[in-house]
Structure formats: C-alpha cells, structure tokens
Amino acid sequence: MASAVFLAGLTGLVTTRLVAAAEAGAARYGDPVPVLIARRDLVVGTELDDSTTELRRLPAGAVPPRALHERADGRVLRQPVADGQSIVQRELAGPGTSPLAAAVPPGTMVFAVPKGPASLQLRRGDRVDLLGAGGDAGSGSMAPVAHDAVVLAIGSDSFSVAVGRADVTAVAAAISAGEVIPALRANGAES
Secondary structure, X not given: OHHXXXXXXXXXXHHHHHHHHHHHHHHHHOOEEEEEEEOOOEOOOOEOOOOOEEEEXXXXXXXXXXXXXXXXXOOEEOOOEOOOOEOEHHHEOOOOOOHHHHOOOOOEEEEEEEOOOOOOOOOOOXXXXXXXXXXXXXXXXXXXXXXXXXXXEEOOOEEEEEEEHHHHHHHHHHHHHOOEEEEEOOOOOOO
C-alpha cells in the first residue's frame, strides 16, 4: 500500500512538472492562432482555394508578421510559396488580379503569340527568343524581335509570353505580320 501511495505521489509530481513545462513553453511562444498554410509548393499565379491552402493553429511566436489568419480563396500568388509555409500578405496580388497578370515579371509586357504549324511544345516558365518577319514584307527573312522572353501560359492556339519593354514594338509588328517563331533557350542560357 505504501508503495502505491508513493508511486501515485511520484506520478502526480512528474505530471505537475510536465504541465508546468508545457505552460511555460506556451507562454514563451504564445497562444495558438489560425494561420493560412500552403498544402504544397505553389507557383506564381496560383489561385488560392481549399486544394492549395489550409488553416492551421500555430503558436503566435512562430507566425511571421502579416501572415494571413483567414482563408483567401480566389486570391492569386505573385510570389512562390513552399509547401508548409505560412502565406503572408506581400505574396498576394491585388484583389481581382488574374493568374496571368500576377505572373507578369516587372518591366515586361505580355503578348499572345499565335502558334504556328510547327510550334514547339512549350511549357510555362520556358525562356524563348522570338523570331519575326524582318526586312521587306514577303521576303521570308526572319530576325530576332525579342530575347529571353518568358512563357507564362499555353493555350490551344497561342501562348502568352512576357517580353522586355524594349522589344514591345518589334514583337507587336511581327505578330501583326503573322510570323512569329519561338526559339527555346537552354535553361540558364545567357543572351
């Protein structure tokens, strides 16, 4: 009987210390708060919804400043977010921004370039040089009209590409002339 009382007292003492340690940890890191978390790696232009994000309760001390504390369904990312990372306000495009508009790099403009009969199998994020009709109309000669353009979206009849502002006029003229050919660049290739 005495050993049972001793064991019960020891268990109570250990439990009290564990509870006190847990309370001290909670006081140090703060009470849990809801935080919007990425369910997987998310790329620029991802529209947030239940499949891409979830609310989790994290200690307040572990939450970055300006983290979202409620759902943001329909909002679009303008920066990539890693799986398990908190989503913060600066990573979101303005309300009503389309996924394509959110993905436009600073200093560029986007064109829809019609696909030709022998068009490359491009993917989002590919970097291309654009060749367009050059010289005399109908001469058949092609010349570079944009370098290191970024493919942002692929449609059935066209692809959207971001080009530097210096190339805007040449690309527009080439599209108007009806001849634009993308040339895929090696990943990390320099101009």
